[in-house]
Amino acid sequence: MQGFLTLFRKELVRFWKVSFQTVAAPVLTALMYQLIFSHVLSRHAEAYPGVGYTAFLIPGLAMMSMAQNAFANSSSSLIQSKITGNIVFLLLPPLTALEFFAAYMLASIVRGLAVGAGVLVVTAWFGLPLPSHPLWALLFGLLGCGVLGTLGVIAGIWAEKFDQLAAFQNFLIMPLTFLSGVFYSINSLPPFWYAVSHVNPVFFMIDGFRYGFFGQADVSPWLSLSVVGGSFILLSGLALWLIKSGYKLRH
C-alpha cells in the first residue's frame, strides 16, 4: 500500500512541477476553442431544447480536454521513464502490478480532473448552467479520465520510441476525441457518421458528462455508463495483465 501511495504521489509531483504545461496550457486551448466556435456558431440552432450552442459546447470541451490530458499523463510519464531508463527504480522494488497500475491510472485521473475543472471555470461565463445531475457529471468525469489514463498506461508500456507514442496519440486518441460529438449533437449527423459515433467510447463519455449538466443527452446515461464502465474494466484488465506478464518492461 505504501508503495502505491508513494508512486501515486510521485506521479502527482511530476505533473504538478510542470503544471503550466500540463494544466494551464490545455485550459487555455479549450478556452480558445470556446471563443472561436461559440462566436462562429452561436446562431446555430439549439442543440437541445432550451440549451444554446455555446452552453452545449462547454461540457464537451471539458471532457475532451480531460480525456486527452489523462492519456498524456500516464503515457508520457511511462515513455520518459523507459527512455531515460529510470523505470528500473520502479521495477526493482516489490510493487505489485495492481499498485503500479493504480498509481499511474489515478494520477492521470487527478490531472484530467484538474484540467476539466480549469476548463469549466474559464468557460462557465459563456452560460454553463449548474449541473442538474452533479453525481452523473462527476462519475463520467472520473470514469472517462480512468479509461484514457488506462489507455495511456497501455500505450506507454507498448511504445518504445516517442514517435510511436505520438502515432498512438495522433492517429487514435485525437480522432476518437474529436469525432465524439464535442462540437455537435450526433443527432444532426448523416446516418453513416451517426453509426460510427456509436462505436466510439469517447462519445459516450461526453454524452454522459453532458447529461450531468443539462439533464438531457443523445442517448440514455445508463447506456453511456455501461459503455464507459465496460471499457474501463476491459482496458484495466488488459493493462494489469500486461504489467503482470512483464510485457516490454521485464525482458
Add this chain to the structure above:
Amino acid sequence: MPSAIEIQAVSKRYGALQALDDVSFRVEAGEFFALLGPNGAGKTTLISAMAGLSRPDSGSISIMGHDVVRDFRAARMSLGVVPQELVFDPFLSVRETLRFQSGYFGLTRNDDWIDELLFKLGLADKANVNLRALSGGMKRRVMVAQALVHRPPVMVLDEPTAGVDVELRQSLWAFVKELNEAGHTIVLTTHYLEEAETLCNRIAMLKRGKLVALESKDKLLQHGKEREVAFKLAAPLPDSLLPSKVREEDGRIVLKLADLSQLEGVLATLREADVRVRELNVVEVDLESVFVNMMHGERG
C-alpha cells in the same frame, strides 16, 4: 540459514543469443563475491534475472531463500541492485529521490537512514540539489544510496566503478567493504580485475553464458602455480627443453614450469648447452592472466 543467492540451472535466450546456459551456483550470506567475464558473457543478464528485471526461460533463483518469481516481494526486499547504466529521475532532488525510493519499498520516515547514507557517500551537501546538476560520479553515488534505502541483506553492484574517478572508486570500495563487514552479502561485476582480487573472497567466471569457473580467489590464483618463464636467448633452445615451450613472443621463448623450483634445472641445461641467457622474466600470476587463460578456453 538460507544461501544469500541460489541460482539453479538458469538459462535465458534472446533470439539467437544464448545469454545464459544452465548456470548454477550459490553465494553464501556474508560473502564478498565477484562475477567476472568479458562483455556479453551474461553477467548483466544474470543480475537482471536475480532482480526480476528479466525472466529466465528455465531454472530458478532465490534471494535469502525467497524465489524471485513466486515470492518476489520478499526477494526484492532482500536485494539492493546498483544498475550498470547511469540513470536518474531529472524531476527530483537527491533527497526526494531517496525518499521516493524508500516509499516504493514500503518505508516511511526513513530520513535517519537516508541522512546516514548521504553522509557516508559524501552527498550530504548535495541533498537538495536536482539530479540533473550532479556530475556522473555523484549520480553514481546516488544510485548506490538508492540501492540501500531498504537496508537489503544482499547487495549487487553491476560495474559500479566503470567511468568513475579514482577517488570515488576508492571511497566507494571502502564503503562497500564496511557494509560487507557489517554482514551484508556483496556481489559485484567489474572489469577491473584488481578490484575483484583485492576485495572478493570468491569468484565466478562467465563466458558466453556458461559458468567456466567458480572458486575461492586463492584457489583460482593457484591455477597459476604453474609458472611461465620468458627467456631471451643468444642461441636456439636446446631440444631437451622443447617439451616445456608454450609459445614465443617478442623474441622471447616462454616455458611452462610445474613450479618455480624447476627453474634451476632449466638454467643448468642451458649452461650445459652453452646457450647464454640474455633476459629472464618470471610471468607474474594474477587474476588477469588466470582470467585471460580461461577466456581463451584453456580450461573452459
